[in-house]
Amino acid sequence: MKIIFQKAMVVAFVILLAGKAGSQECTFGKVQMKKQFSLAELESKWAIYLKDPGFKAVADNLAGLGFKRIANNDKFAWGYTGSFTSDTVLGTSPQPVEVCVFDYYKKTATGGQMATVVWRKVSETIYKAYILFPEGVKDVATSMERSLEYYADNTNKIQKADSYGKCWSKCVFKRFNATNCAGAITACAGAAAAAAAAGIGVTTPIALGIFAACAGVFCLYPLAVCLAYCL
Numbered sequence: 001m002k003i004i005f006q007k008a009m010v011v012a013f014v015i016l017l018a019g020k021a022g023s024q025e026c027t028f029g030k031v032q033m034k035k036q037f038s039l040a041e042l043e044s045k046w047a048i049y050l051k052d053p054g055f056k057a058v059a060d061n062l063a064g065l066g067f068k069r070i071a072n073n074d075k076f077a078w079g080y081t082g083s084f085t086s087d088t089v090l091g092t093s094p095q096p097v098e099v100c101v102f103d104y105y106k107k108t109a110t111g112g113q114m115a116t117v118v119w120r121k122v123s124e125t126i127y128k129a130y131i132l133f134p135e136g137v138k139d140v141a142t143s144m145e146r147s148l149e150y151y152a153d154n155t156n157k158i159q160k161a162d163s164y165g166k167c168w169s170k171c172v173f174k175r176f177n178a179t180n181c182a183g184a185i186t187a188c189a190g191a192a193a194a195a196a197a198a199g200i201g202v203t204t205p206i207a208l209g210i211f212a213a214c215a216g217v218f219c220l221y222p223l224a225v226c227l228a229y230c231l
Contacts, residue, residue, distance in 0.1 A: 026171040026229040028089045033082040033224055037100065039074040045100050046071075049119050054152035055128040059117055061150065061158045062130045067104040067115050070209075075194035076103035078212035084122055084228040095123040099227045103209035105200045108135060112200055114207040120231045127231050128152045129161065131208065138204040140211070145169045167230035172222050190214055 037045065049055045059069075070076035079100030086092045097120075104115040113135040120127040129151035137143040147168075149161040191214040195205040212223050 026167075026226055028087045029171075029225045029229045030085040030088050030094075031082055031097065031221065031224040031228055032084075032094065033080050033220075035081050037079040037081070039072070039077065042074075042077045042079055042100060042102070043072060045079065045119070046077075046102060049100070049128075052126070052128065054126075054156045055117075055119060057152045057156045057158060058128045058130050058150070062104055062115055062117060065106070067106045067113075069102055069104050069117070070198055070200070073194070073198060075191065075213050076198070076207070076209040077101065078209050079119075080224055082224070084225075086229065097122045097228045099224075099231075101208040101212060101227070103207040104130075105195075105198075105202065105205075105207075107201050110136060112202040112205075114202060114205055114210075116208040118208065118227075118231055120227065122228060129231060133206055137206070140206055141169055143206045144172075163230070168226055171226035171230055172219070 050059065077100070079098070081096075081098045083094040084097035085094045099121075100119045102117045104117065106113045106115070114133045116131045116133075118127070118129050118131065120129075129149055132148040132150070133143050134146045137146060145166065149163065150158050151161050153159050191205055191210050192203065195202050195210075208227075212227075215223070
């Protein structure tokens with residue numbers, strides 16, 4: 001009877017852990033960063049990614065909406081390679097990961113709007129998408145939550161997704177409780193200055209490349225994990 005009870009307790013504990021992992025999501029994710037890409041490497045990656053039909057479809061679709069990539073500027077692109085463990089509690093095995101983000105902008109009547117193209121490869125699974133950020137929203141967390149995500153499906157057609165904004169907000173701002181991350185863009189004068197220098201009419205630019213380049217010093221690890229986990 002004691003053995004049966006012990007087994008039942010073990011099963012219950014495993015179920016509890018699984019439920020906890022599911023509810024806390026990326027809290028249990030882990031990244032071993034091997035290399036953060038330089039600007040030259042990011043530009044080289046961009047050229048390589050464009051040879052992928054799905055990634056090209058994503059970039060072309062965003063360009064068709066009037067957005068332009070902010071090329072050759074390390075304030076508007078970021079990426080890394082390493083290994084990613086999706087859930088350390090459930091014992092998932094590390095997988096190779098490569099994530100790169102490239103920022104875009106579009107001039108509008110009231111200033112400008114930001115967007116980001118993303119390449120995410122975990123093991124052999126590649127996700128290609130772009131994120132549209134709401135115009136005029138200055139709060140980073142709110143901008144992320146209200147963002148719109150579009151990805152290239154298996155036939156290279158662009159589809160709307162609903163996962164990114166909510167996942168990012170939970171992962172960076174809530175799960176990691178990284179208050180410095182939440183305020184990093186507005187606290188980093190370099191982001192606005194870089195946007196002005198690049199001719200972008202956005203007072204408080206918010207996009208993934210900007211966020212990573214500027215806020216990375218505050219919360220590099222959450223950024224790496226959440227970019228691997230959420231997309």
